[in-house]
Amino acid sequence: MLGNIGTYTYTIDAYLTDFRGKATLPMIGGFMLQAATRHAEERGFGYSCMVSKQRVWVLTRMNIQLSGYPDNDTQIKLHTWVSDVNKLFTERCFAFEDQNGNYFGYARSLWASIDIQTRRATNVLELEGMTDFISDKECPIDSAGKIVPAKDSELADSFIVKYSDIDINKHLNSMKYIEHFVDIFPLELYQKKEIKGFEINYITEGKYASELSIFKKEISDNIYSLDMRHDDKAICVARVTWK
Amino acid sequence: MLGNIGTYTYTIDAYLTDFRGKATLPMIGGFMLQAATRHAEERGFGYSCMVSKQRVWVLTRMNIQLSGYPDNDTQIKLHTWVSDVNKLFTERCFAFEDQNGNYFGYARSLWASIDIQTRRATNVLELEGMTDFISDKECPIDSAGKIVPAKDSELADSFIVKYSDIDINKHLNSMKYIEHFVDIFPLELYQKKEIKGFEINYITEGKYASELSIFKKEISDNIYSLDMRHDDKAICVARVTWK
Numbered sequence: 001m002l003g004n005i006g007t008y009t010y011t012i013d014a015y016l017t018d019f020r021g022k023a024t025l026p027m028i029g030g031f032m033l034q035a036a037t038r039h040a041e042e043r044g045f046g047y048s049c050m051v052s053k054q055r056v057w058v059l060t061r062m063n064i065q066l067s068g069y070p071d072n073d074t075q076i077k078l079h080t081w082v083s084d085v086n087k088l089f090t091e092r093c094f095a096f097e098d099q100n101g102n103y104f105g106y107a108r109s110l111w112a113s114i115d116i117q118t119r120r121a122t123n124v125l126e127l128e129g130m131t132d133f134i135s136d137k138e139c140p141i142d143s144a145g146k147i148v149p150a151k152d153s154e155l156a157d158s159f160i161v162k163y164s165d166i167d168i169n170k171h172l173n174s175m176k177y178i179e180h181f182v183d184i185f186p187l188e189l190y191q192k193k194e195i196k197g198f199e200i201n202y203i204t205e206g207k208y209a210s211e212l213s214i215f216k217k218e219i220s221d222n223i224y225s226l227d228m229r230h231d232d233k234a235i236c237v238a239r240v241t242w243k
Numbered sequence: 244m245l246g247n248i249g250t251y252t253y254t255i256d257a258y259l260t261d262f263r264g265k266a267t268l269p270m271i272g273g274f275m276l277q278a279a280t281r282h283a284e285e286r287g288f289g290y291s292c293m294v295s296k297q298r299v300w301v302l303t304r305m306n307i308q309l310s311g312y313p314d315n316d317t318q319i320k321l322h323t324w325v326s327d328v329n330k331l332f333t334e335r336c337f338a339f340e341d342q343n344g345n346y347f348g349y350a351r352s353l354w355a356s357i358d359i360q361t362r363r364a365t366n367v368l369e370l371e372g373m374t375d376f377i378s379d380k381e382c383p384i385d386s387a388g389k390i391v392p393a394k395d396s397e398l399a400d401s402f403i404v405k406y407s408d409i410d411i412n413k414h415l416n417s418m419k420y421i422e423h424f425v426d427i428f429p430l431e432l433y434q435k436k437e438i439k440g441f442e443i444n445y446i447t448e449g450k451y452a453s454e455l456s457i458f459k460k461e462i463s464d465n466i467y468s469l470d471m472r473h474d475d476k477a478i479c480v481a482r483v484t485w486k
Contacts, residue, residue: 013280014290014411015300016273016418019451021411030259037256041316047257048316057258072411073284073291162426163433168257168264168315175259183405187451190406208262208430 004135005081006039014072018190022069023076025195026179029064032094032107033175035078039092043133047168055113055122059174060089061144064198066096066105075099081135087123088112090130093139106141119205147201147237150225153217156184161206172206177236181226184214189242193222197241203234247378248324249282257315261433265312266319268438269422272307275337275350276418278321282335286376290411298356298365302417303332304387307441309339309348318342324378330366331355333373336382349384362448390444390480393468396460399427404449415449420479424469427457432485436465440484446477 010031018024040046040057050056070076077097084091094107113122124130159180167173177200206212212228212235219225222242228235253274255266283289283300293299313319320340327334337350356365367373402423410416420443449455455471455478462468465485471478 011277011281013277015276015280015416017411018406019409019411019413024407026407033258034254034256037258038254046316073289163261163428163430164267164269164422164426166262168260168262170262173258179407183407185406187406 002042004133005079005137006035006042008035008038008078008080009075010034010078011075012070012072017072019187020190021072024069025064025182025198026175028066028069028096029175029178031076031078032080032109033059035080035094036092036109036111039080045127045130050113051116053127054116056116056169058112058114058169058202059109060112060202061110061146062107062198062200063109063142063144064105064107065141066194066196068104069194070098070104079137081137082130082133083108083135083137083139085124085131085134087125088121090124091143093137095139106139108139108141108144110144144199144201147199147225147239149215149227149234149237150217150219153215153225153227156214156216156226158211158213160211161208163208165206166208169205170208172212172235174202177202177206177228177238180212180214180228181238181240184216184226193242195240196243198238200236200238202236206230206235245285247376248322248380249278249285251278251281251321251323252318253277253321254318255313255315260315262430263433264315267312268307268425268441269418271309271312271339272418272421274319274321275323275352276302278323278337279335279352279354282323288370288373293356294359296370297359299359299412301355301357301412301445302352303355303445304353304389305350305441305443306352306385306387307348307350308384309437309439311347312437313341313347322380324380325373325376326351326378326380326382328367328374328377330368331364333367334386336380338382349382351382351384351387353387387442387444390442390468390482392458392470392477392480393460393462396458396468396470399457399459399469401454401456403454404451406451408449409451412448413451415455415478417445420445420449420471420481423455423457423471424481424483427459427469436485438483439486441481443479443481445479449473449478
């Protein structure tokens with residue numbers, strides 16, 4: 001029988017790392033998506049199962065806290081488990097272990113289950129047996145909370161949503177939000193510091209061919225509020241902590 | 244003892260596929276990079292080994308021919324092997340196998356070895372023992388040849404090279420060239436057809452913060468010539484065949 005905690009190994013390939021030869025936040029986010037998908041699939045709650053029930057998982061919030069980024073040509077282990085299930089959301093946790101067995105970070109994420117046609121939330125508790133997989137393994141960071149976008153933030157960049165940006169749900173891929181967010185910071189900052197905290201709230205879908213703008217404000221030393229908008233409608237809010 | 248052919252398994256994760264629920268060309272390119280890196284690493288010619296000799300591998304040309312794209316939640320096997328080694332280049336081939344054991348494509352790639360400091364080509368034959376790994380396994384497509392950019396092509400898009408675009412060599416990541424190229428085609432084309440042939444010549448490095456422009460011309464039915472330029476200097480040329 002499968003345990004409640006899934007452990008998956010990923011390699012930090014040299015030619016897919018950033019200029020520092022280190023894993024990137026979107027890369028780690030991609031591993032998280034892969035591990036979540038695999039963990040759910042193995043336990044009967046993966047994409048195919050959900051589609052057969054006319055549903056898909058939608059990532060709603062995430063809180064990622066990292067003490068550093070693994071080097072190229074190393075392997076990491078991602079441990080993931082479901083920590084809570086309620087009507088609206090399931091909470092999934094992650095622990096990141098480097099190849100020396102040291103933990104370099106944790107994450108918590110909230111997922112909603114929406115109806116494929118209506119795009120409206122469905123009751124997660126209706127997914128029979130899902131609560132059986134809840135684990136009480138410790139995840140020593142806060143749950144992914146609600147982020148209020150900063151006032152008076154300034155336009156940092158804008159982009160058109162393209163083919164490579166959209167996922168199987170036909171909206172901006174959860175990891176592409178992160179990629180567009182991390183890209184607004186200058187390379188000099190990556191040379192001196194690292195993003196140690198990344199919190200995100202996905203609000204509504206970024207659609208193909210629409211123009212999205214990113215607004216930025218340094219709300220306190222090393223802490224930035226970022227938000228993405230389309231025609232003044234909030235698409236996504238994030239808080240980035242550099243150290 | 245390791246054989247000359249490396250076989251690696253990759254999963255087409257639902258939430259990382261395109262809107263059709265199928266693998267994307269940049270995703271397949273990423274798997275190729277991962278398999279190439281792994282195959283080389285296992286045989287003593289990977290990134291770390293090369294860096295210890297003050298060298299890095301640079302992807303120069305690629306010819307990818309696919310009969311289709313694998314679906315989400317399936318696994319593919321990538322077979323890769325070195326088919327030729329000469330002073331200037333090593334040729335690496337790929338065969339793509341779906342989870343039913345059917346081959347859905349092949350690729351050939353040319354790699355140069357450059358000096359980390361001078362960025363100039365070094366003699367690949369100096370890498371002792373590398374020729375021992377040459378395999379005569381068949382790869383039923385043409386070698387990646389030289390592509391001449393079309394005349395009178397039109398500006399299709401332009402972009403600034405950002406943090407997420409650059410790799411450990413501090414130039415535009417080989418797969419990001421592909422991502423920027425595939426993004427210039429409208430979604431309607433992806434709904435009706437597929438990219439069945441993708442050939443690329445990497446000419447010079449796309450640098451951080453520089454603006455790159457993409458020029459496009461349909462040179463014959465379903466065949467497009469694409470090229471990337473910076474200040475009228477050719478960065479990269481590609482030929483894309485839709486079917």
